[in-house]
Each structure stands twice: as structure tokens, then as C-alpha cells.
Amino acid sequence: MNENWTFDVETLGTVRVANDLVSSLSQYRQFNHTIPESGGVLMGSFLNSNGALLIDNFTFPQKTDHQGRNNFFRSEAHNNLVHNIWQQSGQKTTYIGLWHTHPEPIPNFSFVDANDWRNALNISSYEGDFLFFMIVGTKSIRCWVGEKKRFRNSISLISEVQIAAK
């Protein structure tokens, strides 16, 4: 099992993903056809002015979401949860991205995912210029980093972590 999932993002610094978050997200893996897609928001805190980031919180599927076998619609309910978590943390734990599951071992993003992520980069409000997008497959979690740029936002695969068998 992974001890520490960390990766570096140019101009941001080292990003660390809490082990608890990895195991929590792993519980939503789509091991068989009866398990629908799950998803939510990723949250974390900036550790210092150099921008090092700890990703350690998330929102889980809500009743108002739509969970299909190959699709997930994230409802507005997540916005309130994010606000509550942010307040309860003394305004430290903030929105830093999105996560969802895929019924495949090593996840790849779809056209719909890319649109969703670009919308998040363009429309949602967040600290700094980066958002992180995780897809939880059955064997690994992959993380893409999206960067808000003046002319065209970029999205690139930045890291992957193996997850233990069930």
C-alpha cells in the first residue's frame, strides 16, 4: 500500500495526498456492474506561501446527484458541503478539484470529463491557478492537474497511485 502519495507541480510545489483520502476514495471502486459511478469534490489546504498543498478531504455522492454505470452528475449540493467544510476548518480547507470513479483498472478521462474539468477551471472559484482531477479506477487512481492560463487552460496527467486489492 502506498505510504505517501506525493508529486511536484511546477510553480506550485509539492502536493501530498493523505493516505486516508486514498483509502476513502478506494471504497467507491466499481468492481462490478452493480456499482455505479461515484464522485464529488476534492478539498485540501495550502501549507505555506510557497504553495505546497495537502489534499485531504472530499465530498461523497449526494442524493441529488445522478449515479449511472458510466456517468455521474454532480449536483449543487456539493457546493454547500464545500462551504461547510471550509468554515469548520477555520477557512483553511478549500476546494481544489474534482473526483469520480470509472469501471476500468487504469482510468482515462472521457470527452465529457474533459469538458467538465475545463468548465471547472473556467467557471468555479478557487485559490491559485490549479485544480486537480482524480479518477478512481479499480487498480489505480490517476490525478490530472489543470492550470488556468490566460489563453488556453491546460490539463495533464501528473501522477498515479496503485491501490490495494479489495
Ligand SMILES: [Zn+2]
Ligand atoms: Zn469519467
